[in-house]
Amino acid sequence: MFKTLWRLLVVVVFILLIKNTFTSQTQAYIIWPENSNFVEQVKFQMNRLQENAQDLPANVEMEIKRLWKDLKPGNDAKLV
Numbered sequence: 001m002f003k004t005l006w007r008l009l010v011v012v013v014f015i016l017l018i019k020n021t022f023t024s025q026t027q028a029y030i031i032w033p034e035n036s037n038f039v040e041q042v043k044f045q046m047n048r049l050q051e052n053a054q055d056l057p058a059n060v061e062m063e064i065k066r067l068w069k070d071l072k073p074g075n076d077a078k079l080v
Helices: 002-022 033-052 056-071
Strands: none
Touching: 033 056
């Protein structure tokens, strides 16, 4: 009785081994489209930051002129 169970177990293991060896298991690959969007967003933001950085001296100059105009007293002001 034990010999027949042992032989049956060996046959089942052998059949499973052959089945797993010769049959190809399909594999699923997950593709994340956000990766390409993320790269494009980073490139877009870098380009925008570079453009803003190049225009920064003009913006600073305009702000300084605006502050100077706001802080400068009018022509009719007199020292006290």
